[in-house]
Amino acid sequence: MSTRFYSVCIALLMTVTAQAAPEAVQESTELVPSGSVSVEQPWIRVGGEDEVMLPAYVILKSDANTPWSLDKVTARGFSMVMIHRVVLQDGVTRMLMQDSLTIPPGETIVMNDKGYHLMFMGPRKQYKDGDKISAVLYFRDQKPLKVIFTVSKNAPTPEPKK
Numbered sequence: 371m372s373t374r375f376y377s378v379c380i381a382l383l384m385t386v387t388a389q390a391a392p393e394a395v396q397e398s399t400e401l402v403p404s405g406s407v408s409v410e411q412p413w414i415r416v417g418g419e420d421e422v423m424l425p426a427y428v429i430l431k432s433d434a435n436t437p438w439s440l441d442k443v444t445a446r447g448f449s450m451v452m453i454h455r456v457v458l459q460d461g462v463t464r465m466l467m468q469d470s471l472t473i474p475p476g477e478t479i480v481m482n483d484k485g486y487h488l489m490f491m492g493p494r495k496q497y498k499d500g501d502k503i504s505a506v507l508y509f510r511d512q513k514p515l516k517v518i519f520t521v522s523k524n525a526p527t528p529e530p531k532k
């Protein structure tokens with residue numbers, strides 16, 4: 371084998387070693403994540419018959435010292451669950467699909483039909499008042515959280531304020 375080949379090999383080896391080197395040591399002042407986000411008053415609104423989507427609402431309460439991100443929701447019996455946000459565009463209210471919902475440290479997000487909410491798409495059966503729907507909330511870098519939503523025609527009383 372030629373010397374040239376060896377020097378190429380050594381160059382490659384050095385590159386690999388450099389990449390495998392540990393990242394810079396974390397500073398001791400770095401925040402240690404603590405606390406969590408809790409879910410209150412989960413409910414799903416049913417209206418008429420043959421609905422193709424059902425809006426759902428929860429209160430997300432953070433006592434964490436870092437932002438939490440709700441990235442995904444799944445529910446058996448539905449084709450998918452979307453995170454929606456209502457916005458005003460050119461004088462028209464629209465629901466925009468969101469990739470995620472960030473709950474800032476220590477803050478509370480009250481879902482409602484004027485802001486954030488979940489949209490349970492394509493129910494495979496008809497639901498009625500009092501039914502329970504099980505869903506899983508996936509927060510980034512956290513354990514999945516199972517949440518039981520109560521099906522209702524009306525918002526729980528007292529209606530949560532924004």
Ligand SMILES: [Cu+2]
Nearest residue numbers: 454465488489
């Ligand atoms: Cu929506």
